[in-house]
Amino acid sequence: MRVIVDEDLCLGCGICEGLAPDVFSMANEPFAEVLLDPVPEEFEEDVRMAVEDCPEEAIIIVEE
Secondary structure, eight states: OEEEEOTTTOOOOOHHHHHOTTTEEOTTTTSOEEOOSSOOGGGHHHHHHHHHHOTTOOEEEEOO
């Protein structure tokens, strides 16, 4: 799986980083940054939770 953060939609709330800190980072605000591409299988469930909880629907999963 690959994941993309739409910079135009992301508010930088940090929910994704809280749910999947190995995959997302807010270190370079104002929006979330993807740290792992592709996402290792052991983090896929956390990423899916982050997608569901993102208030702006800014996280997009790309299945390969």
